[in-house]
Amino acid sequence: MKRPMTLAExxxxxxxxxEVVEPGQLIDVPVDLALxxxxxxxxxxxxxxxxxxxxxxxxxxxxxxxDHFTPNKDIQSAEQVRLCREFxxxxxxxxxxxxxxxxxxxxxxxxxxxxxxxxxxxxxxxxTCTYGALGAFATGVGSTDLAATWITGxxxxxxxxxxxxxxxxxxxxxxxxxxxxxxxxxxxGVDGALYKAMEFTGEAIKRLSMxxxxxxxxxxxxxxxxxxxxxPDKKTLSYVRKHSKKEPLVFKADRKASYLEVREYDCExxxxxxAFPHLPSNTKPIxxxxxxxxxxxxxxxxxxxxxxxxxxxAKIFKGRKVNxxxxxxxxxxxxxxYREALRKKYxxxxxxxxxxxxxxxxxxxxxxxxxxxxxxxxAVSTTNRNFxxxxxxxxxxxxxxxxxxxxxxxxxxxxxxxEELGL
Numbered sequence: 001m002k003r004p005m006t007l008a009e010x011x012x013x014x015x016x017x018x019e020v021v022e023p024g025q026l027i028d029v030p031v032d033l034a035l036x037x038x039x040x041x042x043x044x045x046x047x048x049x050x051x052x053x054x055x056x057x058x059x060x061x062x063x064x065x066x067d068h069f070t071p072n073k074d075i076q077s078a079e080q081v082r083l084c085r086e087f088x089x090x091x092x093x094x095x096x097x098x099x100x101x102x103x104x105x106x107x108x109x110x111x112x113x114x115x116x117x118x119x120x121x122x123x124x125x126x127x128t129c130t131y132g133a134l135g136a137f138a139t140g141v142g143s144t145d146l147a148a149t150w151i152t153g154x155x156x157x158x159x160x161x162x163x164x165x166x167x168x169x170x171x172x173x174x175x176x177x178x179x180x181x182x183x184x185x186x187x188x189g190v191d192g193a194l195y196k197a198m199e200f201t202g203e204a205i206k207r208l209s210m211x212x213x214x215x216x217x218x219x220x221x222x223x224x225x226x227x228x229x230x231x232p233d234k235k236t237l238s239y240v241r242k243h244s245k246k247e248p249l250v251f252k253a254d255r256k257a258s259y260l261e262v263r264e265y266d267c268e269x270x271x272x273x274x275a276f277p278h279l280p281s282n283t284k285p286i287x288x289x290x291x292x293x294x295x296x297x298x299x300x301x302x303x304x305x306x307x308x309x310x311x312x313x314a315k316i317f318k319g320r321k322v323n324x325x326x327x328x329x330x331x332x333x334x335x336x337x338y339r340e341a342l343r344k345k346y347x348x349x350x351x352x353x354x355x356x357x358x359x360x361x362x363x364x365x366x367x368x369x370x371x372x373x374x375x376x377x378x379a380v381s382t383t384n385r386n387f388x389x390x391x392x393x394x395x396x397x398x399x400x401x402x403x404x405x406x407x408x409x410x411x412x413x414x415x416x417x418x419e420e421l422g423l
Contacts (some may be wrong), residue, residue: 004254007229008163011137011251015120023260024159030032032119032136034149037105037362038066038077041125043143048150057153059092063114065105066098068362073369103334103360106130106218106302111334116240117232118249122146127302127384129220133213134234134240135251135311140226158228161260162197167204169268170248172382174418176312177212178304178382178402181219182203182273183265186283194224195391196260199253204267208282210239211308218303219384222280253310272417274380278388286405286417293325296379297410298391299403300331300358301365304382307337314346316407316418323413328355330370331363347365353412367391373398380409 003020004011013021015029036044039217041064048056056062064084069077074098079298081098088096097108106127108117114269115131122128125189131138141155151156167180185192187369198220205213213230230236240248271285275384285299299305299313310332322328332338338360341347364371365383373379378399381391386398408418 003172004256004258006197006257006259007199007251007253008160008162008227009134009257010253011118012157012159013309014249014251015117017136017269019196021159023159025158025159026368027121028154028156029161030154031122031149033061033063033121034146035063035065035105035109035121035123035125035128036143036146037064037068037125037193038070038080038084039068040143041087042080042148044124044150045083045087047144051147051151053151056091056150060094061153062091062150063094063095063109064088064093064097065108066102067104067360068366069126069368070098070270070361071101071359080203091321101335103337104302104305104362107305107333107337110134110214111243111377112337113246115210116244116246116248117236122149126221126229127218129225129228130214130218130302132217132220132227132229132280133159133210134236135229137227139227146276158243160195160197162199163193163260164199164201166262166264167202167267168198168254168264169204169266171204171207171403172271174272175270176266176402176404177208177215179215179270179273180267182275182280182283183270183401185219185223185281186273186275187263188223189224190279190281191224192392193220196224196225198228200230202239206233209308210235210305214306215303219280222384234289247299272402272405274405274415275386277386277397277399280384280386280400289415292399292415293379294380294409295326296371296373297326297328298331298371298379298381299329299406301331301362301383303384304403305333305337305360306329307340309382310341310346311344313403313407314349316404316411316421317355318349318423320353320411322354326410327371328332328353328410329364330355331358331370332360334360364391380406380415382406
């Protein structure tokens, strides 16, 4: 009788053409999509050219997204992008994104229908795990491994052990998928799922929007996870069929699959969360934060730059003003998100409140541009990392939170819950 398998094992076995796989097993698999950006692609391009290979294995499956330092912030970033642009033209790549068609890669690719359920996706960016929300085995790799895949169309994995996270009950007011993943990382630590597949399930997960599911999968890497996976359901398939012409492959974990660990959470006990400097695991419920004045708020990124995130922020900003001591920066995750936010008047709400609206970019998340912190400044951000110097000066501080908490904080000038605004 065939060994029951987890969701990660089912995907890897099928793609490798094997009946069964075991944790720790080394396997070779074909890749459905290989992604890089303006920081990581130039390294892979150099390695690819040094190998003397004239063409990538499939020009429709190599994706380059110029999202980190664009619009170009300086000469160095302009040179990086120029190198990528020339490579894309030379190779005839179908999917090259820069300028007006460019968004934050992990918001853009699902929206463009480039990733669907059951895909194997590698990216020279650690938050490639975002696509696990679609039931794809997606993970970050180094630029050398990426270049090898550009040549062969394949990569290797060590089959990860799996941890199942079950979220029961209903969410409390203003609690989102961002709060669930911050709470989880706070519980297990930044290495609590090191090279493990994190499988998110339970009735609370089923109720989450696709945007919130992307948020949870996105931050699996902040717990050390190899992938963060959510089993596809009707909501997933509806999203995929709306955005993609590719045929999804739906895999489900076997009922008797063996997990390294199973953790259960009662969502009715989880408040909005704030991750204090300088780790995503340094979390506190909003009721225990205390009075912390802030200088900046960032709402955006591959974690929380989708339309639903902006809608949540707009609901709180509407009819209110950003605190005069705070810079509030709103970053739509893609051109489509930006256009829809315009149509729905969210951008008007942000501008009337006194916020700054940026074109789609990773920008301040990695201390790139569009919102760098000075010495001693504090920011509330919907991004995914708050390491020392992540958003600017080494003596600045970043507090991670949901769009709801970030918006309320921008208005009150301190870390705050929307409930403090009477919402």
